Amino acid sequence: MNILDKIVLRKKEEVAAAKALVSVQDLENAVHFKRTPHSFKDFLLSADRTGIIAEFKRRSPSKGLINGVADVAEVTQAYNSAGASALSVLTDVDFFGGKTEDLLAARAANNIPVLRKDFMIDEYQILEAKAWGADIILLIASILTPQQINDFGKFAQNLGLNVLLEVHNLEELERSISPNLDAIGVNNRNLADFTVDIQTSFDLVNKIPDEFLKISESAISNPQTIRELKTAGFNGFLIGENFMKTDNPGLAIQQFVAEI
Numbered sequence: 001m002n003i004l005d006k007i008v009l010r011k012k013e014e015v016a017a018a019k020a021l022v023s024v025q026d027l028e029n030a031v032h033f034k035r036t037p038h039s040f041k042d043f044l045l046s047a048d049r050t051g052i053i054a055e056f057k058r059r060s061p062s063k064g065l066i067n068g069v070a071d072v073a074e075v076t077q078a079y080n081s082a083g084a085s086a087l088s089v090l091t092d093v094d095f096f097g098g099k100t101e102d103l104l105a106a107r108a109a110n111n112i113p114v115l116r117k118d119f120m121i122d123e124y125q126i127l128e129a130k131a132w133g134a135d136i137i138l139l140i141a142s143i144l145t146p147q148q149i150n151d152f153g154k155f156a157q158n159l160g161l162n163v164l165l166e167v168h169n170l171e172e173l174e175r176s177i178s179p180n181l182d183a184i185g186v187n188n189r190n191l192a193d194f195t196v197d198i199q200t201s202f203d204l205v206n207k208i209p210d211e212f213l214k215i216s217e218s219a220i221s222n223p224q225t226i227r228e229l230k231t232a233g234f235n236g237f238l239i240g241e242n243f244m245k246t247d248n249p250g251l252a253i254q255q256f257v258a259e260i
């Protein structure tokens, strides 16, 4: 069993436990449930912003502890001030050290799109994302059937949420394309074995239909890479560790942006 299989198994238990504690009605009654989500596209393509989706990530299965002290409101506000187009906040507890409160805190502190970064396997989690104030959800092709991607995408868009589909190879991309998506992200990290290769993005960019926003995800640590990815056709760049591993992620993004 690879790490992704383990995460999904644990996620099923977590979702079952959450459902027993908080009803769908409770989620629908949350204040954020009524807010209109920001448009991912507007912020990604805005000339005033950088296209960077800056991630708050405490730890990961591949890297272990990345940052045990960072404050989510402080860091996400600094990401925002430096020109991030969106924020990505991990809500997975057991493998990434995230929590619901992190998403709520990032939402409260910022007026730009926030991605709920988690392993979505059930519509209930999409309702949670909406109730917690997220604007974007992630669907990971390698853990979902094409039918689920289509259904979850439609369900999320009906709630006004933006949908980011993550793929890692051509086969996943071709089988997962659906009209109910806003953006397609190429993950440079293979979640099954953690190998990283930025070339994955360059190989797949021209296979993504132009109606979707194009995002390159993971292992980006160099401003020069952003320029190359832009030239290749990418609109967005998901960056976590490169900022989070420093003792001042806000300063790290500021210096990075100055060099783009």
Ligand SMILES: O=P(O)(O)OC[C@@H](O)[C@@H](O)c1c[nH]c2ccccc12
Pocket: 055, 057, 117, 118, 140, 166, 187, 217, 218, 219, 220, 238, 239, 240, 241, 242
């Ligand atoms: O920290 P990095 O290498 O900059 O990567 C960020 C982001 O792409 C990565 O955290 C990620 C991409 N897809 C995911 C799915 C689940 C959890 C995490 C991820």
